[in-house]
Amino acid sequence: xxxxxxxxxxxxxxxxxxxxxxxxxxxxxxxxxxxxxxxxxxxxxxxxxxxxxxxxxxxxxxxxxxxxxxxxxxxxxxxxxxxxxxxxxxxxxx
Amino acid sequence: xxxxxxxxxxxxxxxxxxxxxxxxxxxxxxxxxxxxxxxxxxxxxxxxxxxxxxxxxxxxxxxxxxxxxxxxxxxxxxxxxxxxxxxxxxxxxxxxxxxxxxxxxxxxxxxxxxxxxxxxxxxxxxxxxxxxxxxxxxxxxxxxxxxxxxxxxxxxxxxxxxxxxxxxxxxxxxxxxxxxxxxxxxxxxxxxxxxxxxxxxxxxxxxxxxxxxxxxxxxxxxxxxxxxxxxxxxxxxxxxxxxxxxxxxxxxxxxxxxxxxxxxxxxxxxxxxxxxxxxxxxxxxxxxxxxxxxxxxxxxxxxxxxxxxxxxxxxxxxxxxxxxxxxxxxxxxxxxxxxxxxxxxxxxxxxxxxxxxxxxxxxxxxxxxxxxxxxxxxxxxxxxxxxxxxxxxxxxxxxxxxxxxxxxxxxxxxxxxxxxxxxxxxxxxxxxxxxxxxxxxxxxxxxxxxxxxxxxxxxxxxxxxxxxxxxxxxxxxxxxxxxxxxxxxxxxxxxxxxxxxxxxxxxxxxxxxxxxxxxxxxxxxxxxxxxxxx
Numbered sequence: 001x002x003x004x005x006x007x008x009x010x011x012x013x014x015x016x017x018x019x020x021x022x023x024x025x026x027x028x029x030x031x032x033x034x035x036x037x038x039x040x041x042x043x044x045x046x047x048x049x050x051x052x053x054x055x056x057x058x059x060x061x062x063x064x065x066x067x068x069x070x071x072x073x074x075x076x077x078x079x080x081x082x083x084x085x086x087x088x089x090x091x092x093x094x
Numbered sequence: 095x096x097x098x099x100x101x102x103x104x105x106x107x108x109x110x111x112x113x114x115x116x117x118x119x120x121x122x123x124x125x126x127x128x129x130x131x132x133x134x135x136x137x138x139x140x141x142x143x144x145x146x147x148x149x150x151x152x153x154x155x156x157x158x159x160x161x162x163x164x165x166x167x168x169x170x171x172x173x174x175x176x177x178x179x180x181x182x183x184x185x186x187x188x189x190x191x192x193x194x195x196x197x198x199x200x201x202x203x204x205x206x207x208x209x210x211x212x213x214x215x216x217x218x219x220x221x222x223x224x225x226x227x228x229x230x231x232x233x234x235x236x237x238x239x240x241x242x243x244x245x246x247x248x249x250x251x252x253x254x255x256x257x258x259x260x261x262x263x264x265x266x267x268x269x270x271x272x273x274x275x276x277x278x279x280x281x282x283x284x285x286x287x288x289x290x291x292x293x294x295x296x297x298x299x300x301x302x303x304x305x306x307x308x309x310x311x312x313x314x315x316x317x318x319x320x321x322x323x324x325x326x327x328x329x330x331x332x333x334x335x336x337x338x339x340x341x342x343x344x345x346x347x348x349x350x351x352x353x354x355x356x357x358x359x360x361x362x363x364x365x366x367x368x369x370x371x372x373x374x375x376x377x378x379x380x381x382x383x384x385x386x387x388x389x390x391x392x393x394x395x396x397x398x399x400x401x402x403x404x405x406x407x408x409x410x411x412x413x414x415x416x417x418x419x420x421x422x423x424x425x426x427x428x429x430x431x432x433x434x435x436x437x438x439x440x441x442x443x444x445x446x447x448x449x450x451x452x453x454x455x456x457x458x459x460x461x462x463x464x465x466x467x468x469x470x471x472x473x474x475x476x477x478x479x480x481x482x483x484x485x486x487x488x489x490x491x492x493x494x495x496x497x498x499x500x501x502x503x504x505x506x507x508x509x510x511x512x513x514x515x516x517x518x519x520x521x522x523x524x525x526x527x528x529x530x531x532x533x534x535x536x537x538x539x540x541x542x543x544x545x546x547x548x549x550x551x552x553x554x555x556x557x558x559x560x561x562x563x564x565x566x567x568x569x570x571x572x573x574x575x576x577x578x579x580x581x582x583x584x585x586x587x588x589x590x591x592x593x594x595x596x597x598x599x600x601x602x603x604x605x606x607x608x609x610x611x612x613x614x615x616x617x618x619x620x621x622x623x624x625x626x627x628x
């Protein structure tokens with residue numbers, strides 16, 4: 001069964017989507033089967049959330065809203081996990 | 095007697111403080127790789143092999159490192175290697191018949207370019223990380239290995255990639271670059287690991303095997319130093335190793351002595367660009383802005399609006415903290431074409447600082463008007479350099495009042511900022527009670543060289559370049575008079591940035607120091623160890 005899920009979350013990380021948080025995010029995304037996209041607005045442009053090249057290239061600064069959309073069997077869990085990661089400040093507080 | 099070799103001094107900009115003594119190693123650039131004739135299958139295997147070798151080398155290097163900053167640099171490169179978005183187009187190009195090296199460069203170069211163009215300094219600096227990865231894979235494709243650097247060497251290179259920096263056993267060594275900047279990733283790594291580093295040095299006649307000392311506090315590389323210089327630097331290196339053992343690298347909060355007394359620590363800057371990578375919360379404001387940078391690359395002073403915009407940027411960065419802007423201090427070792435006199439026989443004793451400004455009232459008035467306008471937006475202070483007689487400062491005060499009056503007449507918003515003076519001429523220090531200054535800032539570099547009648551650029555006169563009893567007596571005098579008058583007093587200059595001298599300055603009553611941003615941590619650590627009378 002294919003599901004489509006969307007969510008958004010405020011990026012509060014002190015410096016924005018720098019290397020360390022980007023690596024954590026793409027590693028987490030790669031653990032899901034679903035196709036997962038990331039964007040900086042509700043209607044894209046979208047990039048592959050499993051690609052460090054693409055995610056870093058968004059150069060997302062602090063205090064911007066990150067949008068996720070996922071499509072696949074585990075889309076719900078994927079979006080939930082990614083939102084939790086960003087909300088939890090990438091679990092490193094740095 | 096052997097052949098005597100003249101020491102040579104090469105100047106650059108300090109990027110990470112400290113000193114190093116040892117043999118030079120000149121790193122050469124990666125040579126371009128001749129395109130080997132390969133079949134598509136061979137090219138595919140070559141790139142796959144080079145990517146795997148890079149992954150293996152970076153993984154091994156990560157395992158050897160124990161600091162998080164360094165590991166983060168390599169983690170990004172490892173993650174990039176693992177990203178098909180980057181590697182798939184390279185393999186596709188090989189399948190179309192491209193040579194492996196060209197295919198790899200074509201895949202990664204656009205990514206490098208996009209970082210190089212980023213406006214955010216963090217993302218702009220990531221270009222170097224990607225270039226590092228590109229070159230590692232290219233070297234592997236060309237069968238090249240890295241030049242070996244012995245531990246403790248002073249490495250001289252045009253530029254150095256972060257992974258190369260991290261793979262080097264620095265020991266007591268140091269780094270000198272032709273390119274690079276104090277905000278580059280390598281500079282940040284050098285500071286966090288306490289490796290002295292200087293950038294912007296001309297390396298044309300620098301060769302492997304030359305003996306050298308690197309003074310990264312002053313930004314100077316001395317090649318073939320004489321024995322006295324070498325000994326002096328050996329001692330500084332030993333003192334530095336001891337200070338580092340006692341220092342607290344996290345000391346970025348407010349500076350407080352061991353007895354609980356607060357000391358204000360501000361930074362010296364040469365322009366707004368330097369502030370990009372700095373957090374204003376790590377200092378108590380800007381104690382010295384050198385406005386000579388306004389001239390750089392122009393040959394003329396920017397007009398009032400341009401200057402105003404630059405001063406506003408400094409105030410905005412400081413977010414309410416004080417910003418002390420020094421009026422133009424050209425002359426001496428800072429000549430400016432068209433303004434300073436080219437034929438002065440002794441520029442350090444010539445028409446420089448306020449002497450020059452008062453002889454060019456038109457140029458000076460533009461700067462004073464821009465300062466008076468910017469003063470509305472924050473805690474701006476104006477400081478006049480090279481004041482020798484009280485009437486020089488009084489004339490500046492009149493000109494500042496005129497500038498404010500003109501602006502008010504023209505219905506421009508303006509405010510008369512506090513007007514202070516640099517105390518760097520012994521004559522001024524000796525009669526400091528005669529000067530009507532709102533605050534005093536002791537310029538230790540010039541005060542020392544004018545008191546000792548010894549150039550600070552002369553390595554043989556090293557022992558005259560320190561804080562002698564004569565200099566400390568002058569400092570004490572200025573501090574005492576300022577206290578009696580209820581005026582602020584601070585010290586800016588290399589003396590404040592040297593942790594071994596901090597206790598001496600605190601002993602002499604100073605409670606405000608202004609230092610180069612890269613000395614902040616070490617100075618705060620020295621303050622934290624200070625106990626009066628100890």
